[in-house]
Every structure is written in structure tokens, then in C-alpha cells.
Amino acid sequence: MLRPIAIAPSILAADGGDLSAETQAAIEAGADRIHLDIMDGHFVPNLSFGPAVVAALRPLGDIHFDTHLMIAPCDPFLEAFAEAGSDTITVHAEAGAHLHRSLQAIRALGKRAGVAINPATPAVAVEHVLDLADLVLCMTVNPGFGGQRFIAGMTDKIAALCAMIGDRPIDIEVDGGISQETAGLAAAAGANVFVAGSSVFGGARDTYAGAIAGIRQAAEKGRD
Numbered sequence: 001m002l003r004p005i006a007i008a009p010s011i012l013a014a015d016g017g018d019l020s021a022e023t024q025a026a027i028e029a030g031a032d033r034i035h036l037d038i039m040d041g042h043f044v045p046n047l048s049f050g051p052a053v054v055a056a057l058r059p060l061g062d063i064h065f066d067t068h069l070m071i072a073p074c075d076p077f078l079e080a081f082a083e084a085g086s087d088t089i090t091v092h093a094e095a096g097a098h099l100h101r102s103l104q105a106i107r108a109l110g111k112r113a114g115v116a117i118n119p120a121t122p123a124v125a126v127e128h129v130l131d132l133a134d135l136v137l138c139m140t141v142n143p144g145f146g147g148q149r150f151i152a153g154m155t156d157k158i159a160a161l162c163a164m165i166g167d168r169p170i171d172i173e174v175d176g177g178i179s180q181e182t183a184g185l186a187a188a189a190g191a192n193v194f195v196a197g198s199s200v201f202g203g204a205r206d207t208y209a210g211a212i213a214g215i216r217q218a219a220e221k222g223r224d
């Protein structure tokens with residue numbers, strides 16, 4: 001099954017003092033989705049921002065907001081991120097004992113439900129929740145920080161997820177160290193949504209369009 005390619009710049013790597021302009025610039029540069037990394041200093045050893053920031057960015061356009069929750073517990077905050085304007089809400093399989101219930105809750109809020117797995121978590125961890133998932137996120141770095149190196153061994157897991165998901169209409173997203181150099185490897189293994197933080201926002205604003213186009217091109221080429 002050939003899923004549509006989407007590039008999702010992560011604003012974690014953007015200028016935090018100017019997030020509206022940065023998000024606007026990414027939209028104008030051809031982003032398909034905006035990736036919003038939510039960190040709690042507990043599930044991951046870093047802090048980022050909360051639903052108020054997501055809500056503040058929402059009026060910028062109707063672009064898909066892809067919210068990646070790196071928080072535990074996650075259930076008490078699902079409604080706030082839904083109300084803030086997330087389109088997809090992704091929770092980690094490792095973040096709590098009741099992943100099935102969390103995905104049900106996201107769907108009940110009328111949002112697309114995503115499930116993420118850390119590098120050490122096997123693909124089989126999501127097997128019994130696929131009927132409740134619209135997106136599976138395979139972390140290609142350990143979550144918590146931008147600017148890390150893509151873990152090459154994750155391509156086997158992406159391929160395993162792809163085989164497990166089969167023809168279901170579920171996005172296969174990769175997140176961490178995605179660039180023009182690595183997007184092709186992930187695409188060849190079956191990924192179709194590419195989160196990119198530092199490889200988009202690491203340069204000046206007038207380079208964002210070229211960076212997004214380059215990642216898209218690398219992903220398309222990786223599928224050949």
C-alpha cells in the first residue's frame with residue numbers, strides 16, 4: 001500500500017521566542033503537517049510547552065496539527081490538547097498501563113489517534129491496538145531532545161510495523177534525526193510521515209522551503 005508522503009516540521013527546533021512566525025514560515029515553505037512535541041520532564045528528561053501554545057498557533061491556518069505527547073500520565077490531558085486544536089494526538093505505548101483506553105479516549109474526542117513506540121520497544125507492542133490507531137509513530141531517536149542522530153537499526157522495525165499494518169489506512173510516522181540523508185532509508189522501509197526538526201529549522205527562514213522539498217524528494221526516491 002502506497003501511503004501519501006507528508007512532511008511534518010517539529011517546532012521544537014524553531015525559535016521559541018517567535019513560534020507564530022516560525023510556524024507560519026513552515027506552512028508557507030510547504031509543510032504538510034506541524035508537529036508539536038509536548039514534554040513533561042518526567043516521561044522524558046526535558047520540558048517543552050502545553051496546550052496554551054497549541055491553541056495560540058491554531059489560528060495560523062487549517063494545516064494538520066500533529067501533537068506528540070511525551071507525558072505520563074497522558075489521559076488527564078487529552079481533552080485539553082483536543083480543545084487546543086490538535087488533529088492527531090499521539091500517546092506513547094510506554095506512558096501508561098492502559099494504551100487501549102487512551103486511544104479510545106482520543107477517538108471519543110473526535111481526533112485521530114496515534115501510538116508511538118520508543119527505540120527499545122518492539123513493533124508487537126502496538127499489534128493489539130491497531131484497530132484504534134490512525135497513526136503509528138516509530139521513534140528513530142530516544143525521545144526528549146531534538147538534534148539527535150537517526151538510529152539506523154530502526155529501519156527493520158519500520159518494515160515490521162509496515163508488514164503488521166498491511167492495508168489498514170494507518171500512517172507510519174518516523175521522528176528523530178530525519179533529514180535529506182535519512183528520509184530515504186525510512187521511506188524504503190515503509191514510512192510515509194516524516195517529522196523533521198533541526199533539518200528544517202536549523203537554517204535561516206529562507207532555507208525552510210528547500211529543506212522540506214529536499215526531505216520530500218529523498219523520501220520519494222527512497223520508495224523507488
Ligand SMILES: O=C(CO)[C@@H](O)[C@H](O)COP(=O)(O)O
Binds near residue numbers: 012070145
Ligand atoms: O519527538 C521528538 C524528540 O523527542 C522530535 O519530534 C524532535 O523534535 C525531532 O527533532 P530532530 O531530531 O528532527 O531535530
Ligand SMILES: [Fe+2]
Binds near residue numbers: 035037068175195
Ligand atoms: Fe516528536
